[in-house]
Amino acid sequence: MAKKDARNTKGRIVDAAWALFYEQGYDETTIDDIVERSETSKGSFYHYFDSKDALLSSLSYLFDAKYEQLMEEIDPEMDSFDKLMYLNHELFLMIENSIPMDLLARMYSSQLVTFGERHLLNQGRTYYRVLRKIVIEGQKRGQLRSDVSVNEIVKAYAMCERAMIYDWCICNGDYSLYQYSGTTLPMFLQSYRCG
Structure with a gap:
């Protein structure tokens, strides 16, 4: 079950990031915006991605x-x-x-x-x-x-x-x-x- 939850967390981060990139642009989107939209944590974000560029x-x-x-x-x-x-x-x-x-x-x-x-x-x-x-x-x-x-x-x-x-x-x-x-x-x- 942990593997499925991990995939869901990463997927939520990715989906949120790309939705925000589309809505407000890459440069204007912050990691905080992505974390808030994906309903995850900064720790989760940095577990999967080193930076916004990694997205x-x-x-x-x-x-x-x-x-x-x-x-x-x-x-x-x-x-x-x-x-x-x-x-x-x-x-x-x-x-x-x-x-x-x-x-x-x-x-x-x-x-x-x-x-x-x-x-x-x-x-x-x-x-x-x-x-x-x-x-x-x-x-x-x-x-x-x-x-x-x-x-x-x-x-x-x-x-x-x-x-x-x-x-x-x-x-x-x-x-x-x-x-x-x-x-x-x-x-x-x-x-x-x-x-």
């Missing part, structure tokens, strides 16, 4: 939570190609509507200069587990090519998503991320589809 790496947890939610809602009979498109569309819509671009850019920047774990590449994340499950299912159903390894398809998909987010950030959001992805990602993924 930048937690953005991947928000993405993973979104994937978990979407996997509960998705039709299990849906074509695997369509599942990948659905997940991408919903995640990019969330990013566009609720993640401040400057925080997204900071998170990507932090991944470039970090000496520790690069959380975006952590294969144990929900994101990668979900993608592998969908690709394996798609290969078994004959919907996705089986002459390309599961890991190669997942790597290519993740790389394409990161590239689109990165480009959207450096273009200052001059276009709709999820609309652009809706036309670009199918062309990219088509090479992995059977038939």
Whole structure:
């Protein structure tokens, strides 16, 4: 039970922090604000995070939570190609509507200069587990090519998503991320589809 409580505490801190970052901006949000909103303590905050900057790496947890939610809602009979498109569309819509671009850019920047774990590449994340499950299912159903390894398809998909987010950030959001992805990602993924 302690492990579940710990996950809930960390999750509450992350959720509160990102809600505050969106509402009032990263620089204006204090650790006290985060502790108050999450109904936790400073001790709990510092147990999980060294600083407010350390929360930048937690953005991947928000993405993973979104994937978990979407996997509960998705039709299990849906074509695997369509599942990948659905997940991408919903995640990019969330990013566009609720993640401040400057925080997204900071998170990507932090991944470039970090000496520790690069959380975006952590294969144990929900994101990668979900993608592998969908690709394996798609290969078994004959919907996705089986002459390309599961890991190669997942790597290519993740790389394409990161590239689109990165480009959207450096273009200052001059276009709709999820609309652009809706036309670009199918062309990219088509090479992995059977038939």
